[in-house]
Amino acid sequence: MADFSFQPTGSIFEEREALLEEWTPDKLVGRDKELQQYHAALQPVIEGETPSNIFLYGKSGVGKTAATRFLLTRLEYDAEQIAGLDLHRIEINCDGLNSSYQTAVALVNELRDPNNQISNTGYPQSSVYEFLFDELDKLGGTVLIVLDEVDHIQDDSLLYKLPRARSNDDISDVRLGVIGISNDLSFRNQLSSKVRSSLCEKEVSFSAYNATELQEVLRQREEVAFQNGVLDDGVIQMCAAYGAKDSGDARQALDLLLESGDIAREKNADLVTEEHVREARERLQTNQVIEGISNYSTHGQLVLWSLTILAKQGETPARTREIRDPYEQLCEQEGTDPVSDRAVREYLAELKTLGIISSTQENRGKGGGKYKKHELEQSVESVREGLSELFEAPV
Ligand SMILES: Nc1ncnc2c1ncn2[C@@H]1O[C@H](COP(=O)(O)OP(=O)(O)O)[C@@H](O)[C@H]1O
Ligand SMILES: [Mg+2]
Structure with a gap:
């Protein structure tokens, strides 16, 4: 029988974690245009003015969530240096929250103490909105609500109420801005015009990454994730080329690089080679087939x-x-x-x-x-x- 004991090899990776989903880079590469527009849209916040409602859209894996975390972290840091500017951020992923009602409940619970939470049933929608506006007024200052993957919300009601809360006098003591993020390009067009005009005051569209941009993204991770010099010539280019051809999704390109590294380690290789990338791509495609079948x-x-x-x-x-x-x-x-x-x-x-x-x-x-x-x-x-x-x- 083969030897199934476990021994660390200590080879290939320096910090494999840097290639995983959870890892956030502190600098975003290849998104200059998007970041500039997004930055400008957030400027009123730092001026102490009412924030614009911002809508971001683009296919999945093009850096919308990463750009939001990056800029808002920066904004929070800079806001702290300004006397009298009291900035709060509430971030919610709407995947799994299919209605305005559920999203409003999630927001209320995000704002409330752990011992004062409300359940997903038992209150009329109007009461949940009242709770929400009360909590926002109590918080005061400037509040940015990020609704990530907002296209999962099936009905308009919250997307109508929230951006207009101030003009409708639902809130009075807080400056509120809503940032909606959507992977679904048609979502914006399906919104009723009155929702669109308030939710999408400023829009930033994120394009798919091209091969050059993906190379930048991959090189940045290479430095952290891999030991010096273990990536053979052409490996990054190849992952970037496949990534750009398939979808322009940075996550997919990073997954390919990770799988290639895993294969090299499995084979006790000293270098990650183009051959490993080819094999990795085949494996990932098989996984996609499996996922396709199960859906x-x-x-x-x-x-x-x-x-x-x-x-x-x-x-x-x-x-x-x-x-x-x-x-x-x-x-x-x-x-x-x-x-x-x-x-x-x-x-x-x-x-x-x-x-x-x-x-x-x-x-x-x-x-x-x-x-x-x-x-x-x-x-x-x-x-x-x-x-x-x-x-x-x-x-
Ligand atoms: N410009 C970039 N620089 C570095 N990493 C990036 C960049 N864009 C995306 N990523 C990484 O790719 C993955 C997908 O990005 P994400 O922001 O989640 O995409 P989206 O929200 O548009 O679906 C994340 O792991 C993120 O860290
Ligand atoms: Mg995202």
């Missing part, structure tokens, strides 16, 4: 599971109608009615588009017509892993 519809998954059973038995490529048998058995086992042949064919076509299976057209020869054969494009293990979120013990 897929139940019958789509059952069809895939059927094909996986056939693959395990060495019976693939399999014809569409050969998939029917195991599929019907699985439906029975899971207590659900099978969908039509046509629907199964549609699921197979979708699975093909997702890159999970491949299908080839076969001709039966003279007058025999055509039929399709399907097989897995991914390993049985990774498909199985994706399916296991929905089913107890697939395959």
Whole structure:
């Protein structure tokens, strides 16, 4: 048996943590234009004026949250040097808070003592807003409320009330500014015009990173995360190029660099090489497939599971109608009615588009017509892993 004892290698990484999600750099690179606009939009705060409501948008991983933390930390620091300027920041991530009501409750609880919290039920919406405005007035000074991933809030009400609280006399003793952040580009356009005009007084759009900007981001982390000189020539360029091509998402590029380092360490290599990056990318793509499968519809998954059973038995490529048998058995086992042949064919076509299976057209020869054969494009293990979120013990 292989040796499974654990020994620190102390190789490759200096501080691996610096590549993880939680780590915030104290300097942001490659975002000069965005930071300048954002900085200007925050200027009224330091002048002691009523803050503008600011709306940030751009795809995920383009630095919106990081830029907000960076600038607000800086702003708080500079505000402390100014007599009479009393600045508070409240930051909330709206992922998981699906309504104005839940978000308002979360804000109230953020503002209140731990022993004076309110529950997510039991108060009419208007009372929750009253609690919120009371707490804000009590706090006084200047308050910036950051609503990160604000597109998760399904209804307009809070986004209407909060930016207008002062003009509607809901609050009187506090200068309030709302900073809304959205990953969903269409969110802004779906807002009613009266909400948009108050929530989006100043807008900053964050573009996707290009390869040059991603290189800057990656080099900055390299210094902290890796030991000197362990990244082979071309590794950073390659991660940045893939990152820019895929999505321009800094998180994805950082994940790729991290996985590459992990692979180098697994192989006891002295250097992280381009080969490691290629392998890392394949692994991460497999993970994405797994995630794709686990978010897929139940019958789509059952069809895939059927094909996986056939693959395990060495019976693939399999014809569409050969998939029917195991599929019907699985439906029975899971207590659900099978969908039509046509629907199964549609699921197979979708699975093909997702890159999970491949299908080839076969001709039966003279007058025999055509039929399709399907097989897995991914390993049985990774498909199985994706399916296991929905089913107890697939395959
Ligand atoms: N300009 C940058 N410099 C350094 N790190 C960055 C930069 N932009 C993004 N990151 C890092 O990339 C990840 C994603 O950024 P984040 O601000 O969370 O994106 P968003 O909020 O737009 O989805 C974070 O780990 C962040 O630290
Ligand atoms: Mg974010």
